[in-house]
Amino acid sequence: MRYGEPDDLFDRPEVPVRPFEFDADVARVFPDMVRRSVPGYAELVGLAGLIARRVARPGTQCYDLGCSLGAVTRSILRHTAADVRVVAVDNAPAMVDGLRARLRDVEGADRVEPVCADVQSLSIERASLVVLNLTLQFIPLADRLALLRRIRAGLIPGGVLMLAEKVAVPTEQEGAFLQVLHEDFKRANGYSELAISRKRTALEQVLVPETIEMHEQRLAEAGFSRHCRWFQSLNFVAWVAWT
Structure with missing residues (x-):
């Protein structure tokens, strides 16, 4: 597998649009796709490491x-001590295979446990940090609270959840404005009108965003004692929540 191939998946009018899935084709172009599609993605990734440096505890798991x-x-991995393990979970085999390939020459990679599994059935234990980075939005609405409760139960006292999501904006005018800006962001990164339209159709069937208020109410219902909204870029928002 070559890394960093350009994302041209939705520039093929001869290919029928189907619900988006994280298959081998997406894995092949994913670094380019997420860089060109998600405003602030690099900052989210970098800050996740800095959050880990602050909250990861010796002998625990992230x-x-x-x-x-x-x-x-x-x-x-870059920001945590040698006695902190990282459990990396995805239900897409192509993604887990790609992760393993990217870990081959990474210092400390023996601290990472790649797991191909459904996050809804995963056992979470001795966790000082759990990250849901643009993941909850792909979980069925009816199952999201149960997942957050399972995460809360697996966190140690003082443990932290980092949650990042694409959000829905309830005000029609503001929501339309952010949607247009997001599409402008994609255009500025080289996506064609065809690709923008076809990817939007593919995602509409599997990615269900919620409002900021819905997310924050669910964090409280799941048992987190407090939360802090610390990041927003257009309609992408991130929180940290404490046990």
């Missing part, structure tokens, strides 16, 4: 749930 090719995993 979880990267929905790890894709492991950008957050590697960021955590």
